[in-house]
Amino acid sequence: MSKKKNVFLLGVTSFFTDVSSEMIFAVLPIFLRTVLGAPFAVIGLIEGLAEGASSFLKYFSGWLSDFIKKRKALAFWGYVFSSLSKLFLIGANSWIFVLILRVLDRAGKGIRTSPRDALITESVEVRERGKYFGLHRAMDSAGAFFGVLLVVLISYLTFKQFFFEETQIAQIIRNIFLIAFLPALLALIPFFFIKDVRKQDNSGISHSSKLFSFKGFPSQFYKGVFVLGILALGNVSYAFFLLKSQAIGVALFLLPLLYLIYNLFYACFSYPSGKLSDKFGRVKVLSFGFLILSLVFFTLGFNESKTIIWLLFALYGLSLAIVDSVSKAFLADIASQARKGESFGFYYMVVGFMSIAGNLIFGFLWDKINHVFPFAVSGVLVAFSALLLLFFFKNYETLQRADY
Numbered sequence: 001m002s003k004k005k006n007v008f009l010l011g012v013t014s015f016f017t018d019v020s021s022e023m024i025f026a027v028l029p030i031f032l033r034t035v036l037g038a039p040f041a042v043i044g045l046i047e048g049l050a051e052g053a054s055s056f057l058k059y060f061s062g063w064l065s066d067f068i069k070k071r072k073a074l075a076f077w078g079y080v081f082s083s084l085s086k087l088f089l090i091g092a093n094s095w096i097f098v099l100i101l102r103v104l105d106r107a108g109k110g111i112r113t114s115p116r117d118a119l120i121t122e123s124v125e126v127r128e129r130g131k132y133f134g135l136h137r138a139m140d141s142a143g144a145f146f147g148v149l150l151v152v153l154i155s156y157l158t159f160k161q162f163f164f165e166e167t168q169i170a171q172i173i174r175n176i177f178l179i180a181f182l183p184a185l186l187a188l189i190p191f192f193f194i195k196d197v198r199k200q201d202n203s204g205i206s207h208s209s210k211l212f213s214f215k216g217f218p219s220q221f222y223k224g225v226f227v228l229g230i231l232a233l234g235n236v237s238y239a240f241f242l243l244k245s246q247a248i249g250v251a252l253f254l255l256p257l258l259y260l261i262y263n264l265f266y267a268c269f270s271y272p273s274g275k276l277s278d279k280f281g282r283v284k285v286l287s288f289g290f291l292i293l294s295l296v297f298f299t300l301g302f303n304e305s306k307t308i309i310w311l312l313f314a315l316y317g318l319s320l321a322i323v324d325s326v327s328k329a330f331l332a333d334i335a336s337q338a339r340k341g342e343s344f345g346f347y348y349m350v351v352g353f354m355s356i357a358g359n360l361i362f363g364f365l366w367d368k369i370n371h372v373f374p375f376a377v378s379g380v381l382v383a384f385s386a387l388l389l390l391f392f393f394k395n396y397e398t399l400q401r402a403d404y
Contacts, residue, residue: 006123006197007132009190010116011139013079016187018143019150020086021105022263023180026148026256027173028098029239034252035170038095041363043239046095050102054110055352062114062345071119071341076191078112083184089177114344121332121340122197127278130329134274137325141267141317147183148260151176169252214346220334223392225347227385228327232351233358234381235293235323238262240362240374241300241316247371248304258313265317274325282330283393289322290386294379301375 032038032046061078065071085104092098124132154176241262242255250258277285296316303309335343358378365374 004124004132006194007120007136009194010120011136012190013187014136014140015143016183017079017082018140019147020083020180020184020187022144022147023151023176024086024089025238026151026259027176029242030169030252030255031173032095032098033243035173036095036098040243040366042095043243043363045360045363046099046102049099049356050106054106055349057107057110058114058348058352059342059345061111062118062341062343065115065118065341066339070196071115072191072194072196074115075112075119076188078108078110079187079191080108081111082108083181083187086177086184087181090174113348114341117328117344118340119197126333129332130274130277130282130326131271132274133329133332134271134325137270137274137321138267141263141270141321145260145263145267148256148263150179151256152260154179217336217339217343217346218334220393221336221343224331224334225350227388227392228331228347229350229354230388231290231323231382231385232354234297234378234385236359236362236378240366241313244300244371244375245309248306248309250306250309258309261310262313262317265314266321269318269321270325273322274329277326277329282326282333283389285322286326286330287386287389289319289326290382290389293319293323294382294386297375297379297382301372301379
C-alpha cells in the first residue's frame with residue numbers, strides 16, 4: 001500500500017470523527033447557556049479546559065510514539081476513547097457533568113493527535129507536506145460541515161419547522177447527541193487498513209529523550225512554538241463567536257447555519273492553502289492567515305449587524321483553514337527530524353495551556369466589561385503573533401527551498 005494512502009485513510013477517520021464532534025459542538029454552547037444556564041465565564045472555563053486538559057497527553061503520546069516507534073496504535077485508542085465519551089452527553093443535566101465529559105473527550109484527542117500528525121509527516125515527502133496536511137484538514141472540515149448540516153436537518157425533521165420554542169431546545173440537542181455517536185464508531189474502521197511508517201533517519205540524533213526534558217530541539221522550533229503559542233492565547237473558541245451572534249439578535253435556529261458557513265469555507269480552503277504554502281512558502285501564507293483572523297476578531301467585536309455576521313463567519317473559516325493547515329506543515333518543517341512525535345506533542349502542550357488561559361480571560365472580560373473588549377484583545381494578540389512570525393522567520397523561505 002502506498003504510504004500516501006495513510007493520509008487519505010486518516011482523513012476518512014477525521015471526517016467521521018468531525019461529523020460526530022461538530023454535531024455536538026454546533027449546539028453545545030446553546031445547550032450550556034440556554035438549557036443549563038452556565039455563565040459566560042464558565043463556558044470559557046469549559047472550552048479552555050476541554051482543549052487544554054489534553055495537552056499533557058498530546059506531549060506524552062508524542063514522546064511515547066517516538067519511544068516505541070509506533071504511531072497507529074496510540075492514534076487508534078485515542079479515537080476509541082473519544083467515541084465512547086460522547087455517548088454520556090445524552091444524559092447531562094449540569095455544566096459540571098458537561099465539563100467532565102468534554103475533558104474526557106479531549107483526552108482522547110490528546111492521545112491520538114501527535115502520533116497521527118507524525119504518521120502523516122512520515123508518510124509523505126517534504127515538498128508535499130503542505131498539500132497533504134491541507135488534504136487531511138479538508139477532509140476533517142468536510143466532516144464538520146456535514147455534521148452541522150445534519151444538526152440543521154435533524155432540528156427540522158424533529159419539529160417540522162425551524163422556529164421551535166425554547167422549551168423544545170433541550171430535547172432537540174439530546175437527540176443530536178444520540179445520533180452523533182454513530183459516525184464516531186464509523187471513524188474507527190479505516191484503522192484496519194492504516195500502516196505504521198517510520199522513515200530511516202541518518203542524522204545521528206538519538207530518538208530517545210527524557211520525558212519532559214524539553215531540550216535538544218532546533219532553535220527555530222522553539223521560536224515557532226512561541227509564535228503559535230501567542231496565536232493560541234488570542235484565538236479563542238468558536239463558542240464565543242456563536243454567543244456573540246446570539247447577543248446581537250441572531251435567532252437560535254440560525255446559529256447552526258452560521259457554523260455551517262464557517263465549516264464550508266474551512267473545508268474548501270484547507271487543501272488549497274496547504275498547497276500554496278508548498279509553492280510560495282509557509283511564512284508568507286501563514287502570516288496572511290494570521291492577519292485575516294485578526295481582522296475577523298476586531299470586526300466581530302464591534303459589529304452589531306446581523307447581515308455582516310455571515311461574512312465574518314465565512315472569513316473566520318477561510319482564516320482558520322490557512323492557519324490550521326499551514327501551521328502543521330510549518331511545524332513539521334522546523335521540528336526535530338528524529339523526534340517528530342515529541343515535537344508535535346510539545347507544540348500541542350504549549351498551545352493547549354495558552355488556550356486555557358485565553359478562553360478563561362476572554363470569558364472573564366466578557367462578564368466583567370462587555371462583549372466588544374475581549375474580541376479587540378484577541379485581535380491584538382493574533383496580529384502580534386503575525387509580526388513575531390515575520391520577525392523570527394524573515395529568512396525562512398530561503399531555508400525551506402534548500403531543504404526541498
